[in-house]
Amino acid sequence: xxxxxxxxxxxxxxxxxxxxxxxxxxxxxxxxxxxxxxxxxxxxxxxxxxxxxxxxxxxxxxxxxxxxxxxxxxxxxxxxxxxxxxxxxxxxxxxxxxxxxxxxxxxxxxxxxxxxxxxxxxxxxxxxxxxxxxxxxxxxxxxxxxxxxxxxxxxxxxxxxxxxxxxxx
Numbered sequence: 001x002x003x004x005x006x007x008x009x010x011x012x013x014x015x016x017x018x019x020x021x022x023x024x025x026x027x028x029x030x031x032x033x034x035x036x037x038x039x040x041x042x043x044x045x046x047x048x049x050x051x052x053x054x055x056x057x058x059x060x061x062x063x064x065x066x067x068x069x070x071x072x073x074x075x076x077x078x079x080x081x082x083x084x085x086x087x088x089x090x091x092x093x094x095x096x097x098x099x100x101x102x103x104x105x106x107x108x109x110x111x112x113x114x115x116x117x118x119x120x121x122x123x124x125x126x127x128x129x130x131x132x133x134x135x136x137x138x139x140x141x142x143x144x145x146x147x148x149x150x151x152x153x154x155x156x157x158x159x160x161x162x163x164x165x166x167x168x169x
Contacts (some may be wrong), residue, residue, distance in 0.1 A: 003120075041074045080104050 047070045051061050083104035084096045098121040105114035 040078075041070055044070050044079070052084065080110070082110065083108055 043064050048061060048066045051069060052059070055061070081096065081104075084100035087100055087103060087107075088094065088096050096162060098117070102114045102118045102121065105111070105117060139153065
């Protein structure tokens with residue numbers, strides 16, 4: 001294996017990974033933001049929006065700060081996904097799923113993130129099951145009103161998101 005086949009991320013070295021492209025700080029990129037897509041970076045507008053959500057309303061975020069987080073987030077996602085992909089290859093599977101991402105985070109020592117991701121994945125799957133059940137119920141003949149169950153899925157999901165933001169389960 002060549003030196004280029006390794007990536008170093010916060011002290012970890014992973015064989016079989018190629019380094020992700022770095023963001024450029026020059027203003028030669030296209031005005032539409034196509035240079036980020038070509039470089040494999042996350043959209044900077046999304047990065048800025050996420051950053052502003054956790055800051056006070058009057059706070060400003062510099063372009064360089066957004067670019068730095070853009071590079072780090074892209075690298076982090078690539079790093080974890082690469083580990084999950086390696087697991088899939090070992091198990092002769094072609095599709096990376098959420099459980100693979102959680103396992104990758106744990107194997108990389110990111111247990112805190114793995115736990116949060118696992119909780120999110122569980123809630124997401126519960127929401128999907130509920131939506132499927134509601135869709136199936138709409139297709140079947142209507143039941144008498146006293147047998148109907150009404151659930152506001154959007155409210156339930158936003159409540160659980162609010163608890164996640166504040167560290168509650």
